[in-house]
Amino acid sequence: MPFETLVAGCLAYVALMFAVAFWADRAAARGRVRWLDHPLVYTLSLSVYCSAWTFYGAVGYASRSGLEFATIYLGPTIVFAGSWWGLRRLVRVARTHHVTSIADLVSARFGKSNPLAALVTLIGVLAATPYIALQLQSVRLSFEVFATARPEDNGAVGGTALWVAVGLALFTILFGTRNLAADERHHGVVTAIALEAVVKLLAFLALGVFVVWGLADGPADIIARIARAAQDPANAEGWQLRPDRWTALNIVSAAAILTLPRMFQVMVIEAADEDRLRMAGWAFPAYLFAMSLFVLPIAVMGHELMPADANPDLYVLTLPDAAGQDMLALLVFLGGFSAATSMVVVSAIALATMISNHWLTPVWLALRKRPADEETEDLRGLVLNSRRLAILAMVGAGWVYHEASGGSTALAAMGLVAFTGVAQVLPAMIGGLLWRGANRFGAYAGVGSGFLLWLVIVYLPSLGIGSPPPLPEGVDPLAFSIFITLAVNSLAFVTCSIFWFPDPVERLQGLSFVSAVEPPRNSSLARGDDRAEPLLAMARRVWGPDPALLFFRAEAAAQGKSGYLPDLTPRFLTRLERRLAGSIGSATAHAMVERAAGRTSLTVADLMQVADEAQRAKEETQRLENASIELARTARQLREANEKLTALSVQKDAFLDQISHELRTPMTSIRAFSEFLSEPDLTDEERRKFAGIIHEEAGRLTRLLDNLLDISVLESGQAQLSVSASNLHDLIGRALTAASATRPERVFGIDRDPISEHVPVITDADRLLQVLINVIANSRKYCDAERPWLRIRVTRRDGAGTQIDIVDNGSGIDAGQQALIFEKFSRLNDPARAGGAGLGLAICREIMLSLGGEISYLPGQGGAAFRISLPARPPVGRGRVAPPEGQA
Amino acid sequence: MPQELDILMIEDETNIAEAVRFILTREGWRIGLHPEGKGAMQRIRAARPRLVILDLMLPGRSGAEILAELRADTDAGLAATPVLMLTARGQGPAVQPLAEKADALLAKPFSNDDLRRVVRELLA
Structure with a gap:
């Protein structure tokens, strides 16, 4: 080539x-x-x-x-x-x-x-x-x-x-x-x-x-x-x-x-x-x-x-x-x-x-x-x-x-020389990562002795300076030098680590290398130097500026110093550490204070980082705690809602049961008597009587349905009120007349005070009339006095509305049942049973609520006594009343 | 000495009681009426009717309680008195246990023919 x-x-x-x-x-x-x-x-x-x-x-x-x-x-x-x-x-x-x-x-x-x-x-x-x-x-x-x-x-x-x-x-x-x-x-x-x-x-x-x-x-x-x-x-x-x-x-x-x-x-x-x-x-x-x-x-x-x-x-x-x-x-x-x-x-x-x-x-x-200013110099x-x-x-x-x-x-020879040399670092490196007790003295001794030995018996001879030690026959020089250098190295490392005690900084480093959790306690701290400033900066990170300054100022004052930088006395450092521990945990607090006070080569930035990390961890913990509290509260609300729904469901079942009963009862009579009417051998009188019963029971059914519709409209808050001004005296008069249809055979004495009754009321007159008729009719129905009478009194107080008290001279209502009478189908022991289904007073209560007033039972009046209270202000736009704009 | 009764009826609804009495009288039974739960048991003991017609919903004392007391009576003859239970509560699960203790159960509104038939069977 x-x-x-x-x-x-x-x-x-x-x-x-x-x-x-x-x-x-x-x-x-x-x-x-x-x-x-x-x-x-x-x-x-x-x-x-x-x-x-x-x-x-x-x-x-x-x-x-x-x-x-x-x-x-x-x-x-x-x-x-x-x-x-x-x-x-x-x-x-x-x-x-x-x-x-x-x-x-x-x-x-x-x-x-x-x-x-x-x-x-x-x-x-x-x-x-x-x-x-x-x-x-x-x-x-x-x-x-x-x-x-x-x-x-x-x-x-x-x-x-x-x-x-x-x-x-x-x-x-x-x-x-x-x-x-x-x-x-x-x-x-x-x-x-x-x-x-x-x-x-x-x-x-x-x-x-x-x-x-x-x-x-x-x-x-x-x-x-x-x-x-x-x-x-x-x-x-x-x-x-x-x-x-x-x-x-x-x-x-x-x-x-x-x-x-x-x-x-x-x-x-x-x-x-x-x-x-x-x-x-x-x-x-x-x-x-x-x-x-x-x-x-x-x-x-x-x-x-x-x-x-x-x-x-x-x-x-x-x-x-x-x-x-x-x-x-x-x-x-x-x-x-x-x-x-x-x-x-x-x-x-x-x-x-x-x-x-x-x-x-x-x-x-x-x-x-000149002194180093590491913070600013580039x-x-x-x-x-x-x-x-x-x-x-x-x-x-x-x-x-x-x-x-x-x-x-x-x-190849040169490569192995190099390998043996760098291998001398291994004992200190592995020991430092795995063994908390390893320390600087051991590292010096181990690396130092291994290095010197390597230098003398391996490195220098390889350069032609000096010669390797004479070895007995059969001992391999390479294997020997590797074993002997590493053995001496490790032994020195372990021995010196055990016999010397490391300083706090080194123990902390060792801790973080070996990843142990517990820091060493009770170590001596450097005292009386002027490093309060970084400690304050650190505390600010943890507590926020004002509390930190407050604490430092108080500590300085306790030492008889002005300003906010106390001497780093053991007492102060202990108190600071304890306070910090409350915020970031004792381990971190101890590490931070010890490092800050111990004149280590660690910088302020290192300490800040530790503080930030600890604070983040604490915030995370807090967040988790909050979430778990929130979860528990949600679970409780769900449980309560479920209980409420169950209770409502039970109520609903009872209500339907009652309605079924109230509907079936008149229908039974109607069915039976209407069947009789088709039979041929009845007298005219019987026919008239049976037709009358059918009529009466049909009326009862109609009233029941009216009442049910009434109460459902009232309860849903959908009732439309037609508010106008009326004279209360007129309303009471009309109510007495209407109620006299109930058990007309009974003669009731009526005790009224016309002068007090002549007050104007601004309300839904028809609804109020319904309540008055109901209460008066109840008296007519249930008053068991031999010579029954009814007393009606109206009181009006400025700013407090109008009260209408209706009291009869009967035996009244048992104390235990007074709380029940306004509930639906709460008909009391009622041998007379003049066709009521036990909805009347429940309707009255709903009406009065929508009028912004109330109806209540007055105990201790001798007979049955009801108080109807009208509010001082007209009911429009109040309470459960729908505003009138829905009306066409 | 009270006239011997075939049937004692315990019912608070006057019109229903009137209807039942009209039907059963025309059938030839002698029927007496008790209008409330209170005192019903004494009335049964005194009259010893061959059949008791018992309304479930009564003022004072419920028909279920009266039936339980009747069945538990020490007088075995009295305790075995047939009972026809009337109820306006339909035939839901709440009524079911009563149907087992009573000899018959009629749900309101019932037809006159049903009433005649059931009474005839119970008094046969």
Whole structure:
């Protein structure tokens, strides 16, 4: 393949990456992140784990050590498939605390300790520098594969590493430092990396298919060749599976997927939410499986077909190139290029954030002598520039390392050195997430000892400085160094965590990382400082401005101070905490007061956020309580309504029963006597008598129906009143005359007072007359005195209306029944039964209500006594009376 | 010594009582009348009629109560007196239990023929 084609293809690919990153960043800036946010993009971006080391090195590793290469894929698979929920929790905690890197996570957990973060950054930088060099080297080597065939191209290859380094630094600065907030996401970078992940996978799978079906004779042939290679005496020792190495490599690669700065960047920082881990939990292991599927076949075929001195790390390129598969070779080259560049870009971003946040910015702030005013000063330029500087430094260091080392180291060895280094962060990280007792002292001791040990027995020897410790025969140096560093690290971490007691701030952080609920109580508080102002602001958020000010002023006065800022005495803080607890719960109140008073690095804004969240939770609780009270009230109303309806239904049944009785009784007589009339042998007198009875009972039926209609109209409030002025004396006279038709044989004495009766009444005269007739007729009917008489008295009071009292000299109505007489069908024991159905007084009551007055029984008057009260004002438009406009 | 009665009627509605008396007298029965619930039981005991016609809705005491007392009487002969119950309440469920205790039940308004037939059957 012409070298120019390679360079042109490579440049076109780089241009594509720039375009994709640019497009994705612009789409994200416009808020169109839906597609970019897909869990698939997230999963693909995780493949940044597969750097050039895995792309080229895995085949070299397999040809040297057989199946052992698989541990590099197995460790991450176990982590993802086995505990994606654990990863979810990691993402949740990191996002809750706005963590910016693995170093930041560890420091946030252990009391926001910057020295610890700086130490983790140091490990990351030390591990990454040769690792980045490795990527540059792989690119240079892959160029050389094509160049060596044509000596005239050799000159062009020399500067490859430099040009790649410059290009990568440019890309990283362009797309990696657009945003100030380090916990914000880099859509451009992630999308470009996801695309590179696809290229990597396609290239490797295409090569694998070519090797298995093109070079070998299908799967069966390949398996046979692998089996032969495994029995080859030249491979026997290297290919032997060693349990110690196997275990150690699995552990260290599982640790690396969690602690490599670039992995933390794509897995945690770039995760929009923890839910995408659901897909990544199976899809990422599947990706790793696909990447590892053809490693062994390629290694075996390379070993068989390539010259003995060929570099196994480059089999993936030399195999297709030697077979004359130019396009496949170009694709594989681009795959390897993708693996190298994506690793460098993400590592540079992650490490630059760490270097900037934990090295450069603290140093710069410390060097600047004047007191920091963080509230107002704009640190934007400083942070961005220090991050750009750090990117240049990281990529530059990788290039320098590459040039200095001469590029001769086996790729796989460098990868494992880096893995072992970053794995030293794991005990502190896992312990910090799961164990409340873990603290800063343990973290220092663990990470520190693990780091030093790694430096001395692994890292420096790998650079040719010093030498690994002499080991007894049969002990594998790699497995030993992994086990010993992690063991010392963990032991120191646990021991020191147990023996030292953390300060309150750290315990609170630990609490929120481990997600325990109960805060530690009774811790000592910082006293006597001047932080009452933020406490007041916090209290205002919770209580509202006035009550908060009132409380603070009162507390200040109690201390003998003027103004509203009391000293932070223990007494004041206790009282404040207790008051706050009433509003937001004791746990939150304690945490807030302790943080505010404890001179922590937490800002006022943090406290405000805590207060707001607590207040929102309280409001929500209140809202739910209100809703439940409301629900209970509605249920009670429904129950009451139901009871009312049931009672009404019972009343209705009783009413219908009564009506049935009242209708059937006269009809019985009518039917019987009308049948008699058709009989032939009756006397004329009998016929007359029977006809009279029929007439009488028919009248009774008619009255009943009239009354029923009357009362139903009155009760429904539909009665039309025709109001006019009348003389009460005339009305009473007419009523007496009309009522005398009832039991006309009885002679009633009438006692009236004409003078008082001569008053005008403005009302519906016919209705009032109906009431008067009814009451008088009742007296005529029921008065059991031997010489009955009736006394009628009218009293009129200004403003209080007119009263008409009608009293007879009978035995009256029993006290127990006085309350019943105005009810429908309440006919009392009535031997006389002059055709009444017990509706009369009920009708009277309804009439008086519609006239705006009332009718009542007057007890203690000797005989039956009724009082009819007329209102002072005429009834039009009042009470249940329909306004007269309905009349035609 | 009271004249021996075939039928004692307990009914407060005078016109209905008049009608029943007219019908049954023409049939040849000797019939007496008691116009209210109060004292009805004593009247039955004293008269020992062969049939009691009992209105359900009576002032003073309901027909149902009188029937229950009659059936519970220690004098077995008296307790077994046939009873024809008259009711103006239709034949709803409230009346149903009475129909079982009474020997016959007539709903008002009844036809004269029905009354004659039922009384004839009960006195047969």
